[in-house]
Amino acid sequence: MKNNIIVIILIFLIYYSCNLDDKLNKAYYPSGNLKFIEYLGDAKKLDSSYWYYDNSKKVLKTKVLRRLSYDSIIHYYKNGNTFNTGKETFDGLKFGNWTRYTKEGYKSDIREYFIIKNKSIINRRFYFNKQGDTVWYGRKFNRYDQNEYRRDTTPSRNSIMVFFDFYHGDTISLKEPFASSVRCGTPLLREYNSEITMLLAKEDDNFNERFSNENEVKLDTFRNIKYDKDNIDNFTGPDKQYVAVFGRWFKTPGEKTLRGYMLEHAKNDSVSLERRVYFEKKIYVKDTIK
Numbered sequence: 001m002k003n004n005i006i007v008i009i010l011i012f013l014i015y016y017s018c019n020l021d022d023k024l025n026k027a028y029y030p031s032g033n034l035k036f037i038e039y040l041g042d043a044k045k046l047d048s049s050y051w052y053y054d055n056s057k058k059v060l061k062t063k064v065l066r067r068l069s070y071d072s073i074i075h076y077y078k079n080g081n082t083f084n085t086g087k088e089t090f091d092g093l094k095f096g097n098w099t100r101y102t103k104e105g106y107k108s109d110i111r112e113y114f115i116i117k118n119k120s121i122i123n124r125r126f127y128f129n130k131q132g133d134t135v136w137y138g139r140k141f142n143r144y145d146q147n148e149y150r151r152d153t154t155p156s157r158n159s160i161m162v163f164f165d166f167y168h169g170d171t172i173s174l175k176e177p178f179a180s181s182v183r184c185g186t187p188l189l190r191e192y193n194s195e196i197t198m199l200l201a202k203e204d205d206n207f208n209e210r211f212s213n214e215n216e217v218k219l220d221t222f223r224n225i226k227y228d229k230d231n232i233d234n235f236t237g238p239d240k241q242y243v244a245v246f247g248r249w250f251k252t253p254g255e256k257t258l259r260g261y262m263l264e265h266a267k268n269d270s271v272s273l274e275r276r277v278y279f280e281k282k283i284y285v286k287d288t289i290k
Contacts, residue, residue, distance in 0.1 A: 023047075029054045041066075053078055070095075075149075081105045083149055086113075093120040100144065100152070106130050108142045109159075114278045115210045123278050125160045134159065136186075161185035162262060162277045173288040177247045182262045182279070184242040189273050192266035195241035198222040200260035200279075203250060207259040211278065219260070222246035253287035 025038040033054050041047040051062040059080065065072040071090065075083040082105075086098030094113040102108050112124040127138035138157035144150055167179040184196050198221075201207045205218035225232045226240040235243055250256060258281045265274040 034058055077103050077146055077149075079103065083144060083146070084152075089115070093118070095120065102141065102143075103145045106141070107132060108144070109138060114280075116278065117212045118210060122154075122160070124162055125154075125158075127157065127159045134161070136161070159186065160277070164279060164281070166281070168283075170282070171284045171286060173286045174250060174253055175288050177249045178256075178258065178281075178283060179245075179247040180281070181243060181245045184262065184264060184277075187242055187264055188275055189264055189266045192268070192271055192273060194264050194266035194273070195226065196224050196244055197263045197265065198244040198246040198260065198279075199263060200246055200248065200258060203248065203256070206257065211259070220246075220248075250285045253285045255282065255284050257282050 023040045025036075025040070027035040029035050031054055033056055034052050035054075036049055036051040038049040039047045046064075046066050048066060049062075049064045050060060051064075053059045053061050055078075059078060060076050062076070063074045069090075071088045072085075073088055074085045077083050081103060082101050083103075084098055084100040086094060087096045088094050093115050095115050096113060098111045098113060100108045100111070107128050109125060109127045111122050113120050114123040115121075127135050127142050129135050130141060136159055138159070142157060143153050161184075163183045163185060165181045165183065167181075168176070172178060182196070182198050187194055187196075199219045200222065202218045202220060205216065207213060207217050222228075222244050224241050224244045225235055228245060231245045232240065237243075244262070246260075248258065259279065261276040261278045263274055263276055266272070
């Protein structure tokens with residue numbers, strides 16, 4: 001009986017090992033050290049991959065975990081600490097928040113990426129100091145001190161401090177509006193006496209995920225509170241031209257995605273300039289009639 005059990009275990013281990021090998025792709029450096037391992041799912045599609053530095057100790061360089069519609073990626077320094085982490089489409093475009101860390105393990109910055117007309121752009125950026133406080137300018141501390149990561153230190157290391165403030169949670173009811181405001185803390189066109197306007201796509205004529213249908217979208221326009229008599233008394237401070245209140249009443253319940261952009265603009269006799277900071281927010285609207 002004991003021998004039978006041993007035989008069964010050996011058969012299982014051989015079968016499991018063969019199946020596992022079927023789901024692995026491996027590659028090696030010329031040195032013989034492991035370069036990467038790919039795990040394949042049941043449909044022979046990439047499930048996850050692990051890339052290593054050319055080191056006999058198998059020091060992890062990159063981890064890629066495949067989700068339903070994107071890859072979740074983590075890059076590592078040679079000392080094992082995380083360099084950055086974020087999401088990327090299957091065609092290699094970054095989106096959402098990517099967080100970067102210094103070689104010593106301090107959080108350095110968060111970059112918010114949007115995909116605009118099939119190009120990934122940095123929409124907002126927030127630098128931090130060693131204490132974790134947001135700072136206006138990334139200094140020597142906010143550098144990525146390893147050869148392959150140094151080039152990821154952007155030429156302009158200013159924070160893009162545009163804040164969207166929400167006055168409800170992610171769930172509201174039909175009887176209440178979605179309410180928000182935008183504050184432009186770092187106006188790039190201030191020297192031209194700029195101001196902001198918030199533009200929000202209508203519920204039935206929304207932007208698509210990559211904002212490529214701009215010519216088809218209908219927009220609601222929200223001027224800054226310098227002109228907004230209903231909200232001007234709710235805000236203090238001298239820069240009222242850099243704050244705008246916006247919102248939406250919904251016609252139907254269900255999951256909603258709001259998309260639009262803050263427009264900073266300036267115009268006089270000699271110049272007409274503008275820049276956009278894009279906005280997306282997912283909420284759920286409850287049916288309160290039932």
